[in-house]
Amino acid sequence: MDFKKSLSKQEETEEIKPIDDPFLITWDSPTDPKNPKNWPYSRRWIQLVIVSVFALLGPMASSMVAPCLDQIAERFHIENSTEKALILSIYLLVFAISPMISAPLSEIFGRRILLQTGNVIFIVFNMACGLAKTKAQMYIFRFLAGFGSATPMGLGSGTISDLFTPEERGRAVAVMSLAPLLGPTIGPVISGFIADYTTYKWIFWSTTIFSGFVFALSIPFLAETYPKTLLGRKARKLNKKENTLKFHTEWRLEHIPQHKLVTPALMRPLKMLTTQPVVILCAGYMAIQYGILYLVLTTYPVLWTHEYHQRPSIAGLHYIAPGLGLISGSQASGVFIDKTFRFLKNRNDGKMAPEFRVPVILLGTIFFPAGLFVYGWTAKYHTHWIGPDIGAAMFNVGLMLGWRGIQTYLIDTFIIYAASSTAVACCVRSLAAFGFPLFGQTLYDHLGYGWGNSLLGFIVLGSSIITCSVLWFGGKKLRAMSNMVVFKDE
Template structure:
């Protein structure tokens, strides 16, 4: 750190002595730079899917002002210049946070009947609520945790939120009545929701667009694979132990992940890192001959006040949701995907326990089919997402566009309704268990392909404010994840699994199939209306 300060001070002194304009150490042109508030509505050129920075001529020539930026395009303090080892360490830790929280969201599903017996719960809706109330908190948490990460930094907010989740998830295992369990679950979900929005921001901070696909594939798989692994473990816990160990075991795993996070999750948010650099310069100026009246970062406007920053950050997810067509359109479809996912997670114990007469442990193994679909499609997509992006970028004269993430989504929108029809009708007629499992695997593949493409598209479009953008999208999807399991028992009791899934498949076709084609042909035009995107 002393070396960095000395280096910064030498640059300050040199600039002052030779009378040259105050230097601004420009970031790589493809990295996101937020202009001052007065420039937010000014069109900026698109460069590989990232917002272009200010030209060198826009730097202040005021000798009393120092604008702090990166030390050139190869500054090692810039997260985009980190080694692959550092980037993947951050990606793995964030993905682990994003994995363990959804494990808790669904792990209780196979043991829900045990909970109902212990607490004398007779309503099917209330039994489903013990599972889905955790997801309700997912709709609320990101709306303030995402913006807070854009004020206080990604790492700090992520780890504090995870500790909050750990405390209340552990408390769930000691609940003595239904009210305590529901309350503790809701509070745990608030902390567990942080990685769903902040994680995408971390990846946007440290990965360049042409590298980002594989990292986003790993991150996007975590919140969907977690709810699959949870019921598998929960089924065996329910069969051989008490439901309380569902919470205690997941808390132990989260504690291990938290330890790794303390060592390997470094701060990635560029405005905060440059603010720390500016603060080091301010402190060091006390020992220098030359003083600046003001030192601020390239991200800061002339009249920067903490209250203004906080207000804008906290309201940004709502502003994005109400004013950005991209968030509205993709948010609705992602909400439907998440709702389908949690509908399957909560109804599968009923399907294989009641229709196929399987024990809780054996019934839980059918979640492997969902996991196979999610993991298999995710791995294939991870290997092709960046290649497709680079291919179309080269065809477009070296200029990347977020729309180059969408080809895989076109495949996912077709696979999803096919899987829904197979799963529903084979279960309806009690065909051998492998048949509905095949349908469930296709549902998982369709969900993850769409999920990954949408998340990567949103991060590419709103890079600097990716956390707030994902928070806006997460709100809708989490409300659907909360609501779908509540109406599923009534729907299937009235219509059966065949007709029920046919309705879901028809909705998937109507909502999903047009989406990738609309954004492929009109996405750039839609983004031009945006005040926050690129």
């Protein structure tokens, strides 16, 4: 057990350390097959795909109601436009709360139990939405269903940190970050036909059936990946076998009752939100982009049904355009981010730095505003329908590029606390996704599609330039000011 070989130079919390403590429980060797980073490649990707599908369900269910809002409003006698928008937005509000709880708890109890528990909560209350008799019941059930479905939003980055080395994370983040962004574009395509040919209740029942199927798959195939949990189990097993309390991990948490760890863990994301400049900056960047995404997606049906006079089922097909943008951006950035990371690392004498993720964010800064400009002005002048769709695809390419860089930056910086850091970003961006759609239609009513989307484009451009500049030129200084950053500069 006396080795000095880090699985990644910077990930000190996972090193095999040459110390004389014979009771320290760590990985048996740098190639220990029980270490999730050493699992077969196929097994690691199975874990990632299952978690990604869990992460897809919530955002997909959130946006599926958009084409059916008129039908739901008529059923529950909702006439106020804000109350109507709340059917969609209240789901996103809880996205700001759930990851702040599930992510730190996963750093105590492990990833698997939190993911599956969240999915069960979603299944129960999403089904209840289809059975709701009053608008109050609908609001409450949507809130609770959102709470369960948002659990993977805070655990995805942590799972990537568990399974992949820094050199491998680009592609993994490509898949994981695609899921919560692709969900809002897939949902309305499906629900547009539901709105035309059946009742809104099938929105909830169809997603419940699909979620139940995914949960069934997770029982035999989803494994625990969190190193603290796995090594803690190993220490407790040896203590029980030897009837002693001497065996311990480097975190020395085995002998502390788990309930005493809950409060400090729950406070960690809040502490990051209030004391960590890196997290605050990244969360603000993601909030602006996610808020604008949901503003556009929730007003998308209005453009096609009211301005282009298309049926809901046909209007829903236009969500394919932003979906294609997300997929294209995911594929492009997955390759680009890993190649630029390796190139910059080699130029830096083999030393890595989270700032090597910034170039992909800068690339997104070009596509996102440009796409909003194209979308806005082609919609204003009622060009052929392909015009707004091209713009929507473009800004989603930019969104995916920027998100990829930010998410990987946080994973590289906080490593074992990656789940908590991205939970903060998820919280802030979800608040933006809740708030932005509430004034989206008002924005277009006053400024029109042209200047309305141009304003959004300028906001994205300014915030992106500020974020890239601060991270590239000041990221090292910001990390040095923090006592929560796990990454250590060489």
